Amino acid sequence: MKLTYRDFEHLWSTSLLPIAINEINKMDYEYEALTQGEENELINEIHREILENKFIKAGQDRKAAWEKGWDENLQNFRRTKNVDELVPKYFGKSNIARLGQRFIRSTSKNFDLNMLRVIQARVFSEYLVDAKDIYEFGCGTGHNLLFLRRFNLEASLVGLDWAKSSQEILLLLNKTQVNKNIFGRRFDYFSPDDNFKLEPSSAVLTIASLEQIGDKHKPFIDYLLKNRPSIVIHVEPFRDLLDDQDSIDLTSIEYMKQRNYIEGYCQEILDLQNSNRVRVHLFERTFIGSKYVDGYTILVWSPTQ
Numbered sequence: 001m002k003l004t005y006r007d008f009e010h011l012w013s014t015s016l017l018p019i020a021i022n023e024i025n026k027m028d029y030e031y032e033a034l035t036q037g038e039e040n041e042l043i044n045e046i047h048r049e050i051l052e053n054k055f056i057k058a059g060q061d062r063k064a065a066w067e068k069g070w071d072e073n074l075q076n077f078r079r080t081k082n083v084d085e086l087v088p089k090y091f092g093k094s095n096i097a098r099l100g101q102r103f104i105r106s107t108s109k110n111f112d113l114n115m116l117r118v119i120q121a122r123v124f125s126e127y128l129v130d131a132k133d134i135y136e137f138g139c140g141t142g143h144n145l146l147f148l149r150r151f152n153l154e155a156s157l158v159g160l161d162w163a164k165s166s167q168e169i170l171l172l173l174n175k176t177q178v179n180k181n182i183f184g185r186r187f188d189y190f191s192p193d194d195n196f197k198l199e200p201s202s203a204v205l206t207i208a209s210l211e212q213i214g215d216k217h218k219p220f221i222d223y224l225l226k227n228r229p230s231i232v233i234h235v236e237p238f239r240d241l242l243d244d245q246d247s248i249d250l251t252s253i254e255y256m257k258q259r260n261y262i263e264g265y266c267q268e269i270l271d272l273q274n275s276n277r278v279r280v281h282l283f284e285r286t287f288i289g290s291k292y293v294d295g296y297t298i299l300v301w302s303p304t305q
């Protein structure tokens with residue numbers, strides 16, 4: 001089977017903008033359905049792995065691992081100057097993916113990365129085409145910012161991360177003129193640098209990075225409320241909209257718990273909306289994910305003025 005932009009419009013009950021459709025049409029999304037037996041086997045396998053405590057917890061202790069991972073991308077990029085080297089190595093590891101609360105088997109190259117790009121095409125085209133200053137927190141290698149550039153040629157793009165190797169990549173992107181208006185800066189979600197102030201009317205983005213901070217999100221929310229960006233966009237494995245009565249969703253919920261992924265953040269933002277301190281524009285699961293994680297819920301909000 002082959003997905004087209006119309007399938008994504010149907011999945012999300014929305015109309016995509018032409019600039020998003022244009023990018024989506026450039027990529028392949030071919031897959032096969034699994035039999036009920038194969039799905040059941042996968043569900044059992046994932047539960048077994050969780051029971052064996054196989055998965056490493058996210059959190060403060062993981063900094064060195066991220067540093068090392070991004071350093072590998074940095075060295076490869078430095079050697080080849082090929083931006084494809086900036087795609088994190090965890091993409092393409094499994095051909096099993098999630099779509100519409102079913103497991104599927106992907107048959108096209110880069111399927112999981114392409115599916116993330118579809119979600120990005122939707123949110124970048126809807127919210128970021130006119131932004132002047134865009135900050136991606138937890139940006140890793142900066143590959144999302146390079147894709148974002150296709151939707152916004154002018155904005156200053158700032159990638160922030162606690163790993164030094166991430167900033168070295170962004171510096172190299174800037175220096176080698178791959179992208180002149182791109183910058184890197186150190187930032188730790190656990191202890192935000194209050195001296196680093198966001199430009200007025202800026203946009204904030206996080207993609208699969210807030211996931212790493214468990215329930216320690218208060219410092220970052222406080223930082224955002226103080227800096228008052230115009231818009232904050234998260235594409236994260238929030239577990240709030242998953243259905244614990246659905247056997248496939250449940251494998252993801254259990255996995256997210258074992259990995260100590262982000263918890264309580266969306267509720268905090270919804271509570272802030274109830275006290276009129278923020279306004280939520282979109283809170284939707286995308287029904288897209290990988291073998292272990294129903295990975296992407298979109299949450300878009302702004303501090304009230």
Ligand SMILES: C[S@@+](CC[C@H](N)C(=O)[O-])C[C@H]1O[C@@H](n2cnc3c(N)ncnc32)[C@H](O)[C@@H]1O
Pocket residue numbers: 066067088137138139140141143144160161162163166187188189190206207208209210212213
């Ligand atoms: C799964 S990666 C995603 C990277 C990037 N957003 C992407 O989509 O490729 C998680 C990122 O979060 C960063 N990260 C984890 N904990 C962090 C913290 N406390 N402060 C800042 N960044 C952190 C890691 O260094 C890593 O770059």
